Amino acid sequence: MTIDNYNFANKKAIVRVDFNVPLDENGHITDDTRIRGALPTLKKILNDGGSLIIMSHMGKPKGKVNAKYSLSQIKDDVAKALGTDVIFAPDCANAKEAAANLKPGQVLLLENLRFYPEEEGKPVGIEKEDPAYEAAKKEMKERQKDFSKTLASYADVYVNDAFGTAHRKHASTAVIADYFDKDNKMLGYLMEKEVQAVDNILSNIQRPFTAIMGGSKVSTKIGIIENLMDKVDNLILCGGMTYTFAKAMGGKIGDSICEDDKLDLAREIMAKAKAKGVNLVLGTDCVAGNAFSNDAETMICPSNDIPDGWEGMDAGPETRKAFAEVIEPAKTILWNGPAGVFEFDNFTAGSRAIAEAIVKATEKGAFSLVGGGDSVACVNKFGLADSVSYVSTGGGALLEAIEGKELPGVAAIKK
Numbered sequence: 001m002t003i004d005n006y007n008f009a010n011k012k013a014i015v016r017v018d019f020n021v022p023l024d025e026n027g028h029i030t031d032d033t034r035i036r037g038a039l040p041t042l043k044k045i046l047n048d049g050g051s052l053i054i055m056s057h058m059g060k061p062k063g064k065v066n067a068k069y070s071l072s073q074i075k076d077d078v079a080k081a082l083g084t085d086v087i088f089a090p091d092c093a094n095a096k097e098a099a100a101n102l103k104p105g106q107v108l109l110l111e112n113l114r115f116y117p118e119e120e121g122k123p124v125g126i127e128k129e130d131p132a133y134e135a136a137k138k139e140m141k142e143r144q145k146d147f148s149k150t151l152a153s154y155a156d157v158y159v160n161d162a163f164g165t166a167h168r169k170h171a172s173t174a175v176i177a178d179y180f181d182k183d184n185k186m187l188g189y190l191m192e193k194e195v196q197a198v199d200n201i202l203s204n205i206q207r208p209f210t211a212i213m214g215g216s217k218v219s220t221k222i223g224i225i226e227n228l229m230d231k232v233d234n235l236i237l238c239g240g241m242t243y244t245f246a247k248a249m250g251g252k253i254g255d256s257i258c259e260d261d262k263l264d265l266a267r268e269i270m271a272k273a274k275a276k277g278v279n280l281v282l283g284t285d286c287v288a289g290n291a292f293s294n295d296a297e298t299m300i301c302p303s304n305d306i307p308d309g310w311e312g313m314d315a316g317p318e319t320r321k322a323f324a325e326v327i328e329p330a331k332t333i334l335w336n337g338p339a340g341v342f343e344f345d346n347f348t349a350g351s352r353a354i355a356e357a358i359v360k361a362t363e364k365g366a367f368s369l370v371g372g373g374d375s376v377a378c379v380n381k382f383g384l385a386d387s388v389s390y391v392s393t394g395g396g397a398l399l400e401a402i403e404g405k406e407l408p409g410v411a412a413i414k415k
């Protein structure tokens with residue numbers, strides 16, 4: 001069920017969006033991609049003559065009210081993006097009256113859902129090892145149902161357009177759907193587009209398929225790396241995880257970031273790639289810095305021979321060339337995670353080379369999907385977001401979908 005076939009006239013729609021946008025120290029949005037991503041759905045509802053109840057989480061307030069994560073900080077940005085006033089409900093679980101008073105065309109923004117532990121549904125203040133944990137979990141699941149029911153009571157129809165949290169079975173992303181009949185719950189445009197993009201990668205692979213996985217750690221990407229191994233022709237592993245691999249092969253990595261407990265895992269990945277005939281591409285040289293700072297002194301050195309006092313912070317020139325050589329001829333491309341500390345302008349060259357090679361491949365007809373907060377920030381920083389096939393708003397959700405897992409946010413609508 002998609003929103004295209006639904007007439008929202010005189011209906012109250014509660015829409016789960018992902019407005020978990022990055023804020024600077026003054027509470028100003030630094031990247032509004034996620035707000036822009038939800039606009040087609042929100043505007044369709046308003047244009048039909050419906051009223052909107054927008055709900056989202058922001059950050060990790062861990063079930064407690066915390067002004068740092070208040071969605072009131074982005075109320076004016078949302079109003080500007082929608083071109084209409086936004087009413088703010090400072091307590092998402094006590095907004096029944098505000099919702100009831102909404103007239104067609106009006107917008108209510110609920111405060112951060114994660115100010116309530118019921119949103120995530122995990123018991124707070126008790127460890128898994130505690131004998132009372134199971135009982136606490138059960139109790140929290142009941143509270144989560146009540147919380148979901150309250151949210152559902154505000155509206156006639158539920159729309160989930162929060163792809164970024166579609167891999168979570170939270171009150172607002174999944175449980176709430178139980179309180180709407182099948183004709184009154186649906187996926188928004190963004191969700192639909194995201195699900196289609198994943199489908200393009202999974203079921204319509206044009207070869208060669210090159211995946212580029214970067215970021216700081218191998219441990220957080222292992223599921224997807226293993227899954228991709230069955231699908232890709234080329235697998236580029238870059239960013240901070242380069243040095244775990246370099247060390248696993250006996251290299252000297254100076255002060256580079258490294259997961260010492262993942263050396264065996266790195267060796268297993270290399271062996272698996274070999275066994276499956278996947279061309280695993282790792283950095284051979286790097287831009288090392290003598291401090292974790294944009295102003296650090298830099299030098300180019302082999303990724304497996306970095307002096308003490310220096311750390312690998314970006315892909316070196318030889319590596320950038322090798323990456324481009326397997327990206328440019330590809331017909332299907334997935335990029336998740338930067339090749340260096342791209343937040344520092346002096347360490348963006350590796351990520352830039354990847355982005356530019358992806359753009360070249362896309363111009364030649366490849367389908368390219370860029371996902372995960374940091375890679376998206378990279379293509380935005382380089383002004384290349386419009387030159388790739390699809391920029392996903394999801395990080396974890398995208399990776400889980402590509403791993404082949406069913407997303408609870410999507411499953412709840414289908415149920």
Ligand code: AMP
Nearest residue numbers: 215216217239240312313337340341342
């Ligand atoms: P992740 O959250 O695991 O996707 O990692 C993203 C982060 O990895 C970004 O903040 C990058 O600055 C960081 N990163 C990439 N390369 C390196 C590196 N060589 N050393 C330290 N951090 C890195």
